[in-house]
Amino acid sequence: MHAExxxxxxxxEDPVEAxxxxxxxxxxxxxATLIEDCRxxxxxxxxxxxxxxxxxxxxxxxxxxRGE
Numbered sequence: 001m002h003a004e005x006x007x008x009x010x011x012x013e014d015p016v017e018a019x020x021x022x023x024x025x026x027x028x029x030x031x032a033t034l035i036e037d038c039r040x041x042x043x044x045x046x047x048x049x050x051x052x053x054x055x056x057x058x059x060x061x062x063x064x065x066r067g068e
Contacts, residue, residue: 019033019034042064045064046064
């Protein structure tokens with residue numbers, strides 16, 4: 001079986017401008033999408049946390065909040 005070659009995802013120079021452009025410059029729609037993306041990723045993290053064992057990650061556990 002032959003796997004298709006995928007081009008690496010390019011990171012835009014200014015991700016804020018790229019996000020705004022995706023929503024035709026509408027900042028409210030951009031923020032709403034980013035909030036929904038965060039909600040979805042937190043849900044995925046919660047599911048992953050429940051499904052994986054501590055041995056699989058050598059004691060590491062995921063965190064829902066960024067450490068700053």
